[in-house]
Amino acid sequence: MNKTINVTVNGAKHTLDVEPRLLLVHMIREVLSMTGTHIGCDTSSCGACTILLDGKSIKSCTVLAVQADGKSITTIEGLAPEGGPLHPLQEGFKENHGLHCGFCTPGMIMRCVELLEHNNNPTEEEIRWGISGNLCRCTGYNNIVKAVQWAGAKMRGEETPSTEPEFV
Amino acid sequence: MIAQSFQYESPGTLAEAIALLNQYGDEAKVLSGGHSLIPMMKLRFASPGYVIDINGIPGLSDIKEENGVVHIGALAREADLEHSALLAKYFPIFKDVTKLIADPQVRNMGTLGGNLAHGDAANDHPAVMIALGASVIITGADGEREVPIDEFFYGFYMTAIQQGEILTEIRLPVPAAGTGNAYHKLERKVGDYATSGVAVQLTIGSDGIVTAAGIGLTNVNPVPLRATRSEEALVGKPLTEENILLAAQYASEDCNPSADLRGSEDYKRHVTGVLVKRMIKKAAERAMAS
Ligand SMILES: Cc1cc2nc3c(=O)[nH]c(=O)nc-3n(C[C@H](O)[C@H](O)[C@H](O)COP(=O)(O)OP(=O)(O)OC[C@H]3O[C@@H](n4cnc5c(N)ncnc54)[C@H](O)[C@@H]3O)c2cc1C
Numbered sequence: 166m167n168k169t170i171n172v173t174v175n176g177a178k179h180t181l182d183v184e185p186r187l188l189l190v191h192m193i194r195e196v197l198s199m200t201g202t203h204i205g206c207d208t209s210s211c212g213a214c215t216i217l218l219d220g221k222s223i224k225s226c227t228v229l230a231v232q233a234d235g236k237s238i239t240t241i242e243g244l245a246p247e248g249g250p251l252h253p254l255q256e257g258f259k260e261n262h263g264l265h266c267g268f269c270t271p272g273m274i275m276r277c278v279e280l281l282e283h284n285n286n287p288t289e290e291e292i293r294w295g296i297s298g299n300l301c302r303c304t305g306y307n308n309i310v311k312a313v314q315w316a317g318a319k320m321r322g323e324e325t326p327s328t329e330p331e332f333v
Numbered sequence: 334m335i336a337q338s339f340q341y342e343s344p345g346t347l348a349e350a351i352a353l354l355n356q357y358g359d360e361a362k363v364l365s366g367g368h369s370l371i372p373m374m375k376l377r378f379a380s381p382g383y384v385i386d387i388n389g390i391p392g393l394s395d396i397k398e399e400n401g402v403v404h405i406g407a408l409a410r411e412a413d414l415e416h417s418a419l420l421a422k423y424f425p426i427f428k429d430v431t432k433l434i435a436d437p438q439v440r441n442m443g444t445l446g447g448n449l450a451h452g453d454a455a456n457d458h459p460a461v462m463i464a465l466g467a468s469v470i471i472t473g474a475d476g477e478r479e480v481p482i483d484e485f486f487y488g489f490y491m492t493a494i495q496q497g498e499i500l501t502e503i504r505l506p507v508p509a510a511g512t513g514n515a516y517h518k519l520e521r522k523v524g525d526y527a528t529s530g531v532a533v534q535l536t537i538g539s540d541g542i543v544t545a546a547g548i549g550l551t552n553v554n555p556v557p558l559r560a561t562r563s564e565e566a567l568v569g570k571p572l573t574e575e576n577i578l579l580a581a582q583y584a585s586e587d588c589n590p591s592a593d594l595r596g597s598e599d600y601k602r603h604v605t606g607v608l609v610k611r612m613i614k615k616a617a618e619r620a621m622a623s
Contacts, residue, residue, distance in 0.1 A: 166340055168341055184338070184340055184375075185338075185340065185341035185384065186337070186338055186339060188334055188375075205592070207334055207375075208372060208375075209334075209438075209439060210438070210524060211367065212438060215438055221441040222413075222437065222438050222441060223438050223441050223442055224438045224439065224442075225373075226372070227367065227368055227371050227372060227439075227442070228367065228442070229371065231341050231343070231386075232364075232367070232388070233385065234343070239581060260408065269409070276437065278439075279437075294432070294437075295437060297436045297437070297523040297524070298435065298436025298438045298439060298523070298524065299435055299436075303552070323336045
């Protein structure tokens with residue numbers, strides 16, 4: 166039996182008729198056609214499908230769409246206005262080469278939105294623990310850590326660290 | 334991966350939820366954080382006909398202290414436990430354990446009640462509850478009953494929760510002065526289940542004598558295990574290196590791990606002994622500092 170749910174996605178209200186077994190990530194990608202949220206492992210290990218549900222980062226492959234009834238969702242598409250300035254995290258990833266193939270990036274960024282909201286000046290260790298539920302197979306994480314530090318500095322209104330590449 | 338079809342209910346009261354569970358019998362499953370249930374449904378290891386989502390029931394996630402007891406609502410999330418100032422005051426062990434459970438996103442969903450109700454000896458909270466001397470409140474059509482943690486775990490995925498019942502609360506006695514607690518598990522990588530995990534709570538008197546000890550073991554036995562002989566090796570005595578080694582030895586002898594991709598039986602016994610030693614020392618340090 167289908168269920169009618171009300172969800173707010175990136176500020177827009179939707180009333181949807183969904184099967185209870187529909188996963189939230191499929192609702193976002195297939196029902197709402199927002200494909201910025203990726204499916205990686207489909208077993209809640211890789212974090213590619215991370216979105217914000219009422220401001221908290223969660224893995225949308227392991228949440229049912231019906232569980233989002235009455236709640237508010239933010240996906241990577243909702244982070245910056247179309248054509249407007251990028252979110253500091255998006256800018257940070259761009260400036261610091263925080264991505265190569267880009268597959269993990271939307272989930273990585275959505276996770277870090279919550280991380281920086283709790284603490285906009287995290288240590289390297291805090292960042293590494295903070296993204297421990299997100300796998301990246303390209304960067305080796307170092308540039309992701311830098312990207313998050315860069316975004317933190319920007320959000321604190323401080324001068325952003327140099328983005329000169331580091332040769333090791 | 335998509336679960337088999339089911340009917341979804343989201344009752345707004347406990348009474349309603351219990352009525353639904355009684356109506357649908359063994360075809361129904363409670364949904365809390367969903368981070369054990371939904372993966373199992375996606376893999377079709379579980380295919381309940383009815384899913385009863387209890388997240389809409391108010392008042393099931395409070396963490397509060399009353400008359401010498403800390404009450405934790407079954408729906409308190411790992412992230413709530415991680416950041417609770419009340420828990421940090423008496424039970425720094427919650428910071429130890431939550432950090433080692435999965436990852437931040439999973440911890441935003443998973444609940445303490447679900448972690449215990451799942452009845453999996455690989456989960457980390459059962460051992461912690463054993464060390465802290467917890468009891469759980471189970472609510473059914475006839476009201477609630479309090480079950481000591483030692484009578485809660487029956488077997489693989491089996492607990493004292495009966496059909497038509499919901500685990501609603503966890504109770505922890507506020508520890509006496511001079512108490513410390515600690516948890517650690519060996520994991521191969523973040524989010525992995527324990528190769529072995531050890532929870533310890535110790536109370537040490539001003540004369541240096543251990544007056545109470547709780548030691549729980551993760552994933553080295555078919556059910557979460559209380560290391561009774563290890564506890565006895567400590568209580569009523571000063572905390573000497575010799576007694577600590579004896580407690581560690583007993584735990585490695587008394588657990589019953591099975592060989593798997595995390596290691597052989599011998600290796601797991603060894604790791605258990607090492608962790609018991611370390612966690613006794615860490616709990617003792619915290620007890621001294623308290
Ligand atoms: C990637 C990943 C890594 C993980 N790593 C760890 C780890 O390292 N350590 C660890 O301990 N856990 C780990 N888990 C499990 C996680 O902690 C789960 O959240 C937890 O086991 C179950 O809690 P839940 O609230 O999600 O319960 P659910 O999944 O909602 O429920 C689990 C079971 O308990 C029943 N149930 C739930 N709540 C109640 C209740 N109140 N009354 C009666 N029955 C109930 C359900 O019907 C179901 O059978 C991991 C999970 C994932 C996805």
